[in-house]
Amino acid sequence: MADTHTTDAPHQEAPLVTGNLGIREITQLVSYHTEKRPPSTWYMAFAVSSTLLAVLLVMIAYLFWNGVGVWGNNNPVGWGWPIVNFVFWVGIGHAGTLISAILFLFRQRWRTAINRSAEAMTLFAVICALLFPTIHVGRVWVIYWTLPLPNQMEMWPQFKSPLLWDVFAVSVYFTVSLIFWYVGLIPDLGTLRDRARSAFRRRIMAFFALGWTGANRHWRNYEKTYLLLAALATPLVLSVHSVVSFDFAVSIIPGWHTTIFPPYFVAGAIFSGFAMVMTLLIIARKVYGIRNIITMDHLEKMAIIILVTGTMVGFAYITEFFIAWYSQVEYEQYAFLNRATGPYAWAYWIMMSCNLLFPQFFWIKRLRRSIPFLFITSIIVNIGMWFERFVITVISLHRDFLPSSWDYFNPTIVDILTLIGSFGLFLTLFLIFLRFLPMVAMAEVKMVLPEADPHHYEKH
Amino acid sequence: MADTLHSSPILVKLVDTAEPTRGHALKPYQWTGGTRAYLVPMLIGAATLAVSLVVGFSETFREQFYFSYLVGWTFCLSLALGALFVVLIKHLTKASWIVALRRIPEALAASFPFLALLSIPIIIGLFDDHGLYHHWSIDGIADPGSEHYDEILAGKVAYLNKPFFLLRLAFYFVIWTLVSSKLWGLSLRQDLSGNAHIAAKQRKVSAWGLPLVALTTAFGSYDLLMSVDPHWFSTIFGVYFFAGAFMAAFCLIALLCMFLQRMGMLRGVVTREHYHDLGKLMFAFVVFWAYIAFSQYMLYWYGGIPEETIWFRHRLEHGWETHSAILLVAHFILPFLILLPRAVKRNLPLLAVMAVWLLVMQWFDHHWLAMPVLHYDQATFHWLDVSCWIGLTALFLGVTLWRLSRHALVPQGDPFLAKSLRFENV
Numbered sequence: 001m002a003d004t005h006t007t008d009a010p011h012q013e014a015p016l017v018t019g020n021l022g023i024r025e026i027t028q029l030v031s032y033h034t035e036k037r038p039p040s041t042w043y044m045a046f047a048v049s050s051t052l053l054a055v056l057l058v059m060i061a062y063l064f065w066n067g068v069g070v071w072g073n074n075n076p077v078g079w080g081w082p083i084v085n086f087v088f089w090v091g092i093g094h095a096g097t098l099i100s101a102i103l104f105l106f107r108q109r110w111r112t113a114i115n116r117s118a119e120a121m122t123l124f125a126v127i128c129a130l131l132f133p134t135i136h137v138g139r140v141w142v143i144y145w146t147l148p149l150p151n152q153m154e155m156w157p158q159f160k161s162p163l164l165w166d167v168f169a170v171s172v173y174f175t176v177s178l179i180f181w182y183v184g185l186i187p188d189l190g191t192l193r194d195r196a197r198s199a200f201r202r203r204i205m206a207f208f209a210l211g212w213t214g215a216n217r218h219w220r221n222y223e224k225t226y227l228l229l230a231a232l233a234t235p236l237v238l239s240v241h242s243v244v245s246f247d248f249a250v251s252i253i254p255g256w257h258t259t260i261f262p263p264y265f266v267a268g269a270i271f272s273g274f275a276m277v278m279t280l281l282i283i284a285r286k287v288y289g290i291r292n293i294i295t296m297d298h299l300e301k302m303a304i305i306i307l308v309t310g311t312m313v314g315f316a317y318i319t320e321f322f323i324a325w326y327s328q329v330e331y332e333q334y335a336f337l338n339r340a341t342g343p344y345a346w347a348y349w350i351m352m353s354c355n356l357l358f359p360q361f362f363w364i365k366r367l368r369r370s371i372p373f374l375f376i377t378s379i380i381v382n383i384g385m386w387f388e389r390f391v392i393t394v395i396s397l398h399r400d401f402l403p404s405s406w407d408y409f410n411p412t413i414v415d416i417l418t419l420i421g422s423f424g425l426f427l428t429l430f431l432i433f434l435r436f437l438p439m440v441a442m443a444e445v446k447m448v449l450p451e452a453d454p455h456h457y458e459k460h
Numbered sequence: 461m462a463d464t465l466h467s468s469p470i471l472v473k474l475v476d477t478a479e480p481t482r483g484h485a486l487k488p489y490q491w492t493g494g495t496r497a498y499l500v501p502m503l504i505g506a507a508t509l510a511v512s513l514v515v516g517f518s519e520t521f522r523e524q525f526y527f528s529y530l531v532g533w534t535f536c537l538s539l540a541l542g543a544l545f546v547v548l549i550k551h552l553t554k555a556s557w558i559v560a561l562r563r564i565p566e567a568l569a570a571s572f573p574f575l576a577l578l579s580i581p582i583i584i585g586l587f588d589d590h591g592l593y594h595h596w597s598i599d600g601i602a603d604p605g606s607e608h609y610d611e612i613l614a615g616k617v618a619y620l621n622k623p624f625f626l627l628r629l630a631f632y633f634v635i636w637t638l639v640s641s642k643l644w645g646l647s648l649r650q651d652l653s654g655n656a657h658i659a660a661k662q663r664k665v666s667a668w669g670l671p672l673v674a675l676t677t678a679f680g681s682y683d684l685l686m687s688v689d690p691h692w693f694s695t696i697f698g699v700y701f702f703a704g705a706f707m708a709a710f711c712l713i714a715l716l717c718m719f720l721q722r723m724g725m726l727r728g729v730v731t732r733e734h735y736h737d738l739g740k741l742m743f744a745f746v747v748f749w750a751y752i753a754f755s756q757y758m759l760y761w762y763g764g765i766p767e768e769t770i771w772f773r774h775r776l777e778h779g780w781e782t783h784s785a786i787l788l789v790a791h792f793i794l795p796f797l798i799l800l801p802r803a804v805k806r807n808l809p810l811l812a813v814m815a816v817w818l819l820v821m822q823w824f825d826h827h828w829l830a831m832p833v834l835h836y837d838q839a840t841f842h843w844l845d846v847s848c849w850i851g852l853t854a855l856f857l858g859v860t861l862w863r864l865s866r867h868a869l870v871p872q873g874d875p876f877l878a879k880s881l882r883f884e885n886v
Contacts, residue, residue, distance in 0.1 A: 238751065250762040257763050260695035262755040311671055319678065319695050327693040328615040329767070363667075
């Protein structure tokens with residue numbers, strides 16, 4: 001029933017929460033899952049994800065013992081799967097802060113149902129992302145050299161290197177996203193504290209709720225903080241993936257060195273991030289029975305964002321291709337021709353069809369509101385976005401300026417298992433989040449209920 | 461001027477594709493500005509433009525004139541396109557706050573047929589061997605035996621040639637006119653009938669219109685502004701053009717609202733709350749423009765490939781470095797700092813100053829894009845730059861105001877108008 005409830009009448013706004021849920025029901029529905037034993041589905045998922053996490057840990061140990069030679073990276077493909085995976089995960093880590101910061105500034109009230117879990121997902125994706133460059137450096141025990149720490153050797157990182165900018169961009173993004181997420185959690189932690197049955201649980205929740213009482217003054221400070229954090233986080237949403245794109249674009253490698261990279265990467269990141277949010281929430285809303293909070297309308301809006309950002313990415317693909325021809329630089333022209341027709345043409349066309357063509361189905365309203373179709377598309381989009389980074393990284397490198405070194409890049413089993421294992425890390429963290437924290441921002445959802453409008457009871 | 465407009469149905473159609481609906485406007489939403497409000501700018505514009513044209517087509521000034529005209533004309537074009545984006549995005553996101561002042565971007569976006577008429581000097585410039593695009597349009601560019609032969613441009617001949625250029629320009633204008641006049645017509649029909657389902661149709665047109673308008677805007681900017689220096693290329697150029705256009709549109713919308721309110725219209729309709737939001741968007745897109753401009757500059761600077769950096773080299777020597785510095789300071793740093801506080805966005809005189817300032821910077825930006833191609837050896841302003849700009853802009857504004865005067869000033873049939881009227885920033 002809930003899935004069909006919506007209104008398309010242009011003169012009225014569809015309700016954001018369906019099923020006649022009131023304030024009390026929302027609290028009950030969301031808090032309940034952190035208080036009871038998780039469903040058996042949760043245990044099964046956790047078993048799978050923690051196994052994958054174990055695989056990741058084994059792969060990392062194996063890597064540290066043997067060195068990066070265990071990967072398929074070679075010369076000229078010095079950046080193989082680890083960098084592909086890094087960019088892939090950073091990209092996914094964009095939706096959360098976009099939803100919580102930019103959509104907040106644009107007064108998109110529907111964001112309240114999905115922002116909490118999207119932000120959590122963001123943090124976990126960024127953790128997965130940070131893992132890859134860290135283990136890629138080779139001598140991981142001196143990773144702290146990426147930071148500008150004063151030392152007796154007068155050794156400093158290269159400030160002109162975008163790799164260093166990455167360290168700052170991604171870690172600042174992670175920090176601000178974490179703070180933002182935590183600030184948003186405070187009122188809900190207060191609710192959990194008040195509902196806690198055991199003294200132990202109450203004490204933990206009370207510690208993290210920072211003495212929240214829901215007083216007027218608390219709310220005033222809270223809302224001001226939230227607004228300021230949203231304003232600070234907004235440029236970060238754009239800057240992180242822009243800096244990641246600089247890793248490629250500041251070089252002079254054909255296919256990397258192009259000016260549209262920063263906004264194009266940001267659009268792609270939002271695209272893949274929303275797809276991942278959709279994959280996770282389609283499952284979560286069903287398993288946890290919160291379809292009246294994360295409604296069909298929410299999924300449809302996400303589908304529209306996927307359509308818009310997918311088309312923007314497609315626009316960038318076409319622009320790159322056109323300008324490569326227009327530039328009349330033969331290396332640029334060759335790089336793009338090689339993408340579309342060379343040995344990796346299969347990867348290029350996977351990217352094109354998953355990212356540009358497939359989301360176009362979302363022009364059809366029926367498909368935007370079909371759960372199976374949304375679920376499949378959200379996965380296809382992320383496959384496409386992984387391949388986009390593969391196309392950019394590997395295809396651009398595998399035929400470099402010296403034709404005698406041209407070769408076909410092959411990943412090793414370690415590459416493959418590390419990627420799969422990173423999903424283990426991501427899903428394990430997400431499952432722990434679902435188990436212990438309210439997956440929906442209860443306080444914020446209550447604010448978009450019709451009765452939250454101060455004039456609600458004046459209407460006749 | 462108004463009389464000639466009235467007596468010439470073709471000219472009227474060019475200015476306003478819709479029949480006048482003023483008679484159906486609710487009283488508080490009627491145009492009460494008389495004829496002076498649009499006649500004065502129209503006459504100033506026409507007179508200034510006439511002088512510019514007469515002098516400009518003389519032998520001495522012709523080359524300068526084409527460039528001056530291009531800058532002024534693309535400035536007006538960018539305002540119309542920016543306004544069109546505002547309308548498209550408004551419908552797609554069902555934004556309700558902007559409904560009360562929606563008619564203004566709609567009226568600005570309905571200018572494409574008129575702007576097409578004003579493109580005639582550009583087209584003449586295309587066919588002139590000393591004209592705008594002579595670097596690629598000159599005969600023999602692809603003929604190895606000719607003295608004009610250019611190996612690189614010979615490779616671009618399939619795209620950069622006069623017939624195809626004209627065909628593309630026509631295509632862009634067909635798309636822009638089609639989308640904007642459909643939205644304009646729907647909006648006016650909504651005034652009359654109050655039919656709530658028109659909103660759904662507006663959304664539909666916006667949905668297929670947005671990707672088309674975006675693509676044509678990008679390619680339009682390559683053709684009109686980037687190909688003035690045909691060796692150079694930048695994939696972000698279309699986004700750069702859009703960023704400036706979108707920002708400038710918000711400035712002009714705010715200014716037009718203030719102008720109409722001074723004339724006694726829209727009183728109590730457009731409030732400080734709406735201006736505050738317009739100010740936020742001006743601020744946001746000042747930053748967005750800087751982000752795009754920085755991306756383009758930094759990536760080419762860092763790469764250091766001569767065929768890419770030469771374009772910036774031209775803008776960093778012979779006096780153009782001052783223009784580049786002004787762009788950085790006055791198109792980003794100062795407006796960023798000034799527009800940041802909340803109080804400024806709610807202070808109408810200050811906001812008006814910033815809107816005018818940023819509109820001047822939008823023109824300055826286009827000047828910076830095009831003019832170093834002509835005056836690569838010495839940065840300069842020519843009086844024709846200013847006269848073409850003022851002439852075209854005044855005419856563009858006069859015609860827009862006249863178009864506005866023919867209809868209700870507020871989309872009175874929009875189901876969200878009441879919500880927009882009582883909108884408040886919390």
